[in-house]
Amino acid sequence: MNAQERYYDLKDRKCCVQCGRKTPETLQGRTRCKACAKTHREAQEPYNAKRVVTYRERKAAGVCTRCGGKRDGESLMCSFCRAKQSMADKRYKMRRTL
DSSP states (O other): OOHHHHHHHHHHTTOOTTTOOOOHHHHTTOSSOHHHHHHHHHHHHHHHHHHHHHHHHHHHHTBOTTTOOBOOTTOSSOHHHHHHHHHHHHHHHHHHHO
């Protein structure tokens, strides 16, 4: 079983996808128990902080906040990134309505 199969197997069984335990959080629809969620958040903090700094620098420089390319008009993104985000938003909305 590869990592993706393990993830979906644990998720389907309403277990924490990181440690495999059943907890009140996972039974309520969360994918991680409280302890694993905290560990995951702490591990992601440096990455998230770097992304915020990059976003603010790009916004101040007047370039696309996603790729650093030339922006279109008043938008914070270039036309390519805006189209990609639009498609991602549509896919997300479709998944949420099923």
